[in-house]
Amino acid sequence: MIRKIGLWAVWGAFLTYAFLLAPPEQPGTFELIKNLSTGQWTGINPLVVALFNLLGIVPMIYACLMFIDGKQQKVAAWPFSAFSFGVGAFALLPYLALREPNQEFHGQKNLFLKILDSRWLGFLLTLGAGSLVVYGLLGGNWADYVQQFQTNRFVHVMSLDFCLLWLIFPALLGDDMARRGINNSALFWIVVLIPLFGSLAYLCLRPPLPETSAEAFPTERQPAQSRN
Secondary structure: OHHHHHHHHHHHHHHHHHHHHOOOOOOOHHHHHHHHHHOOOOOOOHHHHHHHHHHHHHHHHHHHHHHHHHOOOOOOOHHHHHHHHHHOHHHHHHHHHHOOOOOOOOOOOOHHHHHHHOHHHHHHHHHHHHHHHHHHHHHOOHHHHHHHHHHOHHHHHHHHHHHHHHHOOHHHHHHHHHHOOOOOHHHHHHHHHOOOHHHHHHHHHOOOOOOOOHHHOOOOOOOOOOOO
16 A cells, blocks of 8 residues: 555655646757657757667566556556656556455466567667667767756656656566566565666566466366265
8 A cells, every 4th residue: 555655645745746847848849859750960969869769678577567467457558558658657647556465376468468578689789778778878968958858848757757667667577577476686686776777678588478378277166076
């Protein structure tokens, strides 16, 4: 219960801050979002470009855990995951607050879950994230980014959203490790404390999720045989 209250409190605080306390929205924000979304990056600080696109990769990292987790939950994961590609932590925090802790996986993985569970997807996401980080660091203008962070609501909230997505990742990580038989607190903290690439390394190295046959979980008991 404390975990749920804490997550709802973080969600409410972030929502309030983003709309009431963050720097004001600047003219041209819609045009900036459109250009970022369509790849028209000329004249845009590469740090802003990299951050915007990383906020498309981070929801994929979450999806690799959420859809497996959601299979055992009363609340479906897919609506929250889908909206997270547009609004990040605003969509993921409610799911984390509504879900119940669960360290088991029953049944078979369908094709979609097998893709999300595969290491090669982790490698592809790592390659994409690494390319964006290098692009932003080599070509970015830090002074301009700091100025935009201080004055532009979109850049400001986007930056905080990225940080928050890193901070709330442990809410899913522990259960995912337990499902795979990983009992290593040091590994947990290594993944948690390294921003972005800790979670990506986990996706690349985690063992496949074990499956169970339907026969292992019968839906009804066989009637006991009467003794003669």
